Amino acid sequence: MEFTNRQDPTVEEQFTDGVMRVGVGDNLDGIYMISSLAWRDQPEEKAVYNSLRNHPAYGQTLYPFPYAPLVAQWSAQRQLNPLLVMALIRQESRFQPKIRSVVGATGLMQVMPDTADWIQGQTDITIDSLEDPEDNINLGTWYLDYTHREYDNHSLYAVASYNAGPGNVADWIDRRNYADVDEFVHRIPFNETRGYVRAVFGGYWNYLRLYNPEIAQRLAQL
Numbered sequence: 001m002e003f004t005n006r007q008d009p010t011v012e013e014q015f016t017d018g019v020m021r022v023g024v025g026d027n028l029d030g031i032y033m034i035s036s037l038a039w040r041d042q043p044e045e046k047a048v049y050n051s052l053r054n055h056p057a058y059g060q061t062l063y064p065f066p067y068a069p070l071v072a073q074w075s076a077q078r079q080l081n082p083l084l085v086m087a088l089i090r091q092e093s094r095f096q097p098k099i100r101s102v103v104g105a106t107g108l109m110q111v112m113p114d115t116a117d118w119i120q121g122q123t124d125i126t127i128d129s130l131e132d133p134e135d136n137i138n139l140g141t142w143y144l145d146y147t148h149r150e151y152d153n154h155s156l157y158a159v160a161s162y163n164a165g166p167g168n169v170a171d172w173i174d175r176r177n178y179a180d181v182d183e184f185v186h187r188i189p190f191n192e193t194r195g196y197v198r199a200v201f202g203g204y205w206n207y208l209r210l211y212n213p214e215i216a217q218r219l220a221q222l
Contacts, residue, residue, distance in 0.1 A: 011037060011048040015058070022061045027095040034061045059210045063087075063203065066095040067108065070137050078145035083211065084155060085141060087203035088162070091196065098131045106130040109140025119143060156181050159200050164193040 003013045014033055021030030037049050052058055065086065075082035092110040093099045100106050104113055107130045116130060119139050127135035144158060150166050151157035161169040168190070178184040188194040208215045 011040060011045050011052065015052050015055075019057050019061050022064050025066070027064060027066060028099075031062060031064075031090075031094055034058065059206065063090065063206050063210055064095070065211075067133050067137065070134055074137050074141040078141045080141055080145060080148070081155075081204075083207040084159075084200075084204050085137075085144065087207055088144065088159065088200050089137075089140075090203050091199045097133050097136065107136035107140075108133055109136055109144075111136055111139050111143070115139075115143060156185070156197065156201070160185075160188065160193055160197050163196045164188075164190055168193075 003009055005013075009017065014037060018030045018033030018037075021027075021033060023030075037052070040046055040049055063086075067089070068086075071082050071085050071089070074080075075085045089095060089108050092105075093108050095108065097108050098106075099110075101110060105111065106113065111130055113130065116127065116139050119125060119142055120127070123142065125138060125142065127139060130136055130139070144162055147158040147161040147166060148155065150161060151169070157169055157173065160172075172184070172188060178187050185194060185197050188197065209219060210216070
């Protein structure tokens, strides 16, 4: 667990460091330590990395479950898939409750203050702080449920709308220049939103693969 070559750790040391960081709640740096192992380019390091990828802690550290009780509670109340909510939080904030973007989006689900005010005006929800995990997940899941309702529970459109706004997504749908939802993603004109949708659903698939026994069993059979 202790090493002195912090600027040049071995693959095993960096892996252990990442697992330990996520274990104590340093999710941002811990996930980075694990994900950046893929950048190793020496053959012997690649071999160790490929071996460690089969360790259960590898996937569980890349896709952890912080705030699981709150995610489960508010996902159930909004009738959302908790693994999709977890994947969205992972993409938005890497589970950092006090993180703030340059435009002011705050907290786990990166809720904008104006959006928070709008939600509270539409509902009986009152919050103390967007940095509070429960307040943030309460508002964020309400808004994700709202975007689902806007698009007949179509999760792909809902997630795109969570990032780009309902007006933009409605405009992209109205163009009808795509044959299916995969092509829709490819034709999203905002690079940020296109990457966001891919990242959230990539994370969602990995949460399913790692934590849903039925999916894991089907994958093992394949």
